[in-house]
Amino acid sequence: MAWMAWTWPTGVFFAVIASLLVIFTILAIRYPETPRIGVLRIETTRGDRLFITLLGSAFINLAWLGLVGTTQWAALIVCLIYAAAVFRWV
Template identity: 55%
Template sequence: MFDWMSWTTPVAVFFACIVLMLIGMTLWELRSPTTLRKGWLPIATTRGDRLFIGLLVAAYINLAFVGLSGRLMEWLQLDVEPSVWISFAISMAVLALLMRKG
């Protein structure tokens, strides 16, 4: 069923985190309904809006890192490509920042 995708450990962890976030956000919403608030994003958002925007940004960060990892290897004169765990950590930090301050 999922043979079309390269299921590596980082990919599985990334999707598992997304599933856990969606479950957590659903439970949080049921317990404490959200209200609109204005952070540093140019629009008033709810928790769900910030999660959606953050997940999109996280996906783009990971895709950009995968696309640029070969170049990074050349530019930084590395023996092997940089680990995708780096992009995972960066994307989760950006997601947390967007959820908190966005």
């Protein structure tokens, strides 16, 4: 797969996403959840909140690249705070 230019960060990124999907699938099977209504006034489950978190994190990282530059470590911290807020209040 040399044509895809796989690097360690790329591999780790996809491994984390795959692990999240597996973990959330196991959680859904072991601990079924009823949807709850948060700040957005829509019913969300853990999977919905994960999707909202991943989508928002992508936008945060893109905005960070456009406004700040290539150093993404601070954007990761912002994404983790965003994820905690989404899972707490959405």
